[in-house]
Amino acid sequence: MDQTCDFCYNTLMLRVQIDIPHPVETLFLLLATGGVILWMSWDPVQGRKTQASVAPAHAASVTDSEAGGGPDRQARILALRSAEDDARRIRTEQAVLARREEILRYELKIVEEAGSRSGDGAAVRVAKEKLLSLLADERAAEERFRETLQEMWEAEGLTATVAVGSPGVVRVLWPVEPDEGLSATFLDPAYEQRFGVQHHAIDIPVPQGSAIRSAADGVVDKVVDNGLGYSYIIVKHDGFATLYGHASAFFVAEGDTVRQGDVLAKSGGMPGTPGAGTLTTGPHLHFEVIQEGERIDPLTVLPARPEVRQAQ
Numbered sequence: 001m002d003q004t005c006d007f008c009y010n011t012l013m014l015r016v017q018i019d020i021p022h023p024v025e026t027l028f029l030l031l032a033t034g035g036v037i038l039w040m041s042w043d044p045v046q047g048r049k050t051q052a053s054v055a056p057a058h059a060a061s062v063t064d065s066e067a068g069g070g071p072d073r074q075a076r077i078l079a080l081r082s083a084e085d086d087a088r089r090i091r092t093e094q095a096v097l098a099r100r101e102e103i104l105r106y107e108l109k110i111v112e113e114a115g116s117r118s119g120d121g122a123a124v125r126v127a128k129e130k131l132l133s134l135l136a137d138e139r140a141a142e143e144r145f146r147e148t149l150q151e152m153w154e155a156e157g158l159t160a161t162v163a164v165g166s167p168g169v170v171r172v173l174w175p176v177e178p179d180e181g182l183s184a185t186f187l188d189p190a191y192e193q194r195f196g197v198q199h200h201a202i203d204i205p206v207p208q209g210s211a212i213r214s215a216a217d218g219v220v221d222k223v224v225d226n227g228l229g230y231s232y233i234i235v236k237h238d239g240f241a242t243l244y245g246h247a248s249a250f251f252v253a254e255g256d257t258v259r260q261g262d263v264l265a266k267s268g269g270m271p272g273t274p275g276a277g278t279l280t281t282g283p284h285l286h287f288e289v290i291q292e293g294e295r296i297d298p299l300t301v302l303p304a305r306p307e308v309r310q311a312q
């Protein structure tokens with residue numbers, strides 16, 4: 001017995017002597033490697049504003065059958081989804097930031113064109129000054145794009161938690177008159193190419209300050225005023241929900257009961273004005289329809305209008 005252990009001990013010593021000829025240097029190397037592994041596993045997105053607000057979305061999107069197998073499995077699925085979402089968000093952020101100057105120059109061109117057409121000189125002037133200062137200040141522009149992305153992801157997280165579990169028949173009316181057709185369709189490839197993000201909505205161009213009407217009877221679920229950032233209203237209906245983006249002034253509060261056609265807010269979207277955020281090129285309503293936590297193409301549930309351009 002003793003002999004065997006001595007043999008083990010000797011073998012161990014021998015191996016140690018062979019494998020670690022410089023113990024001090026090796027210890028440093030091990031510590032450094034451990035540090036790098038720790039650093040790589042640390043998620044810089046953790047603790048940011050969206051992480052907390054988007055978390056319920058993961059929880060809501062995992063069904064009981066998927067999560068079957070106990071809390072460990074559920075935790076692993078949640079962690080995996082969270083990691084996938086974080087990776088997607090980081091990719092999107094990089095894509096948008098890479099395009100930021102192009103987006104700003106495009107917006108500036110649109111604002112100048114709008115200025116030469118419309119009578120709303122004040123809004124156009126504000127937007128132009130805002131864009132020019134953003135163009136001049138690279139870091140401020142980058143920060144504004146980041147903020148808008150965070151606000152959009154927060155809205156996405158909020159919509160994923162409404163209208164879940166009780167699919168109803170979606171009956172909606174146009175929240176604004178689509179007299180000028182659509183400026184962006186659901187999953188519009190041109191939109192994605194322009195802004196670097198997918199478009200899960202339709203954009204209906206209307207003059208700045210137009211009345212936004214509730215598309216159906218319901219209860220106001222969220223009123224989010226982000227100042228010059230992306231502002232919006234979410235209304236919960238019977239088995240589905242609707243979102244009205246780029247609101248520039250609000251006429252309802254959270255918890256209010258609304259009837260179809262009631263005015264909820266004033267529209268916006270002109271760059272540099274309240275509610276617009278940075279991913280917009282002109283006055284319009286961004287309209288989403290949410291069913292079972294997923295955003296669906298509003299054109300599939302809205303009454304048909306011959307003047308409205310269909311999906312490309």
Ligand SMILES: [Zn+2]
Pocket residue numbers: 184199201202203285286287
């Ligand atoms: Zn939109």
